[in-house]
Amino acid sequence: MGHRSRHPQGNRASRLNENGSNGETHANATRLVEAGRRKQWRSVPGQPGSVVNPPVWRASTHLYESTEDLAKGRPNEDGHFYYGRRGGPTQWALADALTELEEGAEGTELFPSGVAAIAATLLALLKPGDELLVCDNAYEPTRSIAAGLLAGYGITHRSFDPLDIEGFAAMIGPSTRVVMLESPGSLTMEVSDIPALAAIAREKGVVSVIDNTWAGPLGFAALAHGCDVTLMSLTKHVGGHSDLMMGAVSARAPQLAQIRRHAQMLGQVVSPDDAALALRGLRTLGLRLERTSATAAEVARWLTTRPEVSAVLCPQLGGAPGNDLWQRDFTGGCGLFSFVLAAGADKSARARLLDRLELFGIGFSWGGYESLAIPVDPAGLHSLRPWPPGIDEGSGLGVRLAIGLEDAGDLIRDLERGFAAMGES
Ligand SMILES: *Cc1c(COP(=O)(O)O)cnc(C)c1O
Numbered sequence: 001m002g003h004r005s006r007h008p009q010g011n012r013a014s015r016l017n018e019n020g021s022n023g024e025t026h027a028n029a030t031r032l033v034e035a036g037r038r039k040q041w042r043s044v045p046g047q048p049g050s051v052v053n054p055p056v057w058r059a060s061t062h063l064y065e066s067t068e069d070l071a072k073g074r075p076n077e078d079g080h081f082y083y084g085r086r087g088g089p090t091q092w093a094l095a096d097a098l099t100e101l102e103e104g105a106e107g108t109e110l111f112p113s114g115v116a117a118i119a120a121t122l123l124a125l126l127k128p129g130d131e132l133l134v135c136d137n138a139y140e141p142t143r144s145i146a147a148g149l150l151a152g153y154g155i156t157h158r159s160f161d162p163l164d165i166e167g168f169a170a171m172i173g174p175s176t177r178v179v180m181l182e183s184p185g186s187l188t189m190e191v192s193d194i195p196a197l198a199a200i201a202r203e204k205g206v207v208s209v210i211d212n213t214w215a216g217p218l219g220f221a222a223l224a225h226g227c228d229v230t231l232m233s234l235t236k237h238v239g240g241h242s243d244l245m246m247g248a249v250s251a252r253a254p255q256l257a258q259i260r261r262h263a264q265m266l267g268q269v270v271s272p273d274d275a276a277l278a279l280r281g282l283r284t285l286g287l288r289l290e291r292t293s294a295t296a297a298e299v300a301r302w303l304t305t306r307p308e309v310s311a312v313l314c315p316q317l318g319g320a321p322g323n324d325l326w327q328r329d330f331t332g333g334c335g336l337f338s339f340v341l342a343a344g345a346d347k348s349a350r351a352r353l354l355d356r357l358e359l360f361g362i363g364f365s366w367g368g369y370e371s372l373a374i375p376v377d378p379a380g381l382h383s384l385r386p387w388p389p390g391i392d393e394g395s396g397l398g399v400r401l402a403i404g405l406e407d408a409g410d411l412i413r414d415l416e417r418g419f420a421a422m423g424e425s
Contacts, residue, residue, distance in 0.1 A: 114233025137185025
């Protein structure tokens, strides 16, 4: 269940990394340690030696050498002092690290939340009269951005079934400009054939954007699989400790320039303190994901044996819906999955289950070191088709678990107590 390492060719990592690397491409475990640690961001000019981490550079004003220097301006890319709104070395180090982890990315733009990253990306890539296609299992705020924010600017949208490849191809019209993908889908966890969907989009001149928060670059190489833009909430796995909010967008060159321009017009900037926390989280990302993914598979496997459960929606579980595509395309999973309660359960039984849990907190977000559980109602989530297939045989009531770093046996015993509470009234 661990992360299979990969050695993508042609990544910018070795070019950007000035740690004395000999230009060799490293496996992800090594990249997570090396990424973003350019020596010039960890040392003082004229002073031999350096520190391990890029320090927190708190700065609004950046100083120029002279009026002549000021008049010269600065290139609009990371790594050049200009003004605090364009970030400083701490934020550049994080963006640089994320770019190094994303094969095919020209660069990375940081945002104060994952939702800010989604909104700015779509605003940057669409204009009045354009159409956006949104997968029917998208994160709910993504649908709200399409139906609310974008509609107000004269940008239309339609939902498509991400499991119907031909239907998707047929939907692309003359004004379709962008497709928003997400796999596994939020809450219902369908894995879609991203390489096929992205290839169709590219062939028809449509820009493909993927919300890759679930897998991140270690679990799914989105650009290498054909997407143009990949974004994720760093609030989840990269932060990893439930103490910061941030989002990131990594993209190919033409889209990156558009997104950067818009982010700057929208005044988007992240604090250097949060960037340093995200960098710290990044160093242990691989280890944490390996552990939460393995524990999630163990808990998921146990859930399949429970009479209270009619379906387990966990992509990395053998035999689960979407596991074939997950095996084909992904190099890792995470701790987030859902399950459906068997027929006979009602909302108050589900509430008793969740309220009895001691190790699982009840709350949104995920990707932290601690486990969480929330009720979800998958039947009502999709506009185009019920999911999961056969859901009518169950209660239609779901639970989403975010597995943290606790012991699998302890989590299973906690859920066992919860199931016992379902029978009480
Ligand atoms: C949480 C989440 C986001 C939004 O991230 P925030 O940092 O909370 O704004 C986006 N996409 C997915 C799939 C998420 O789960």
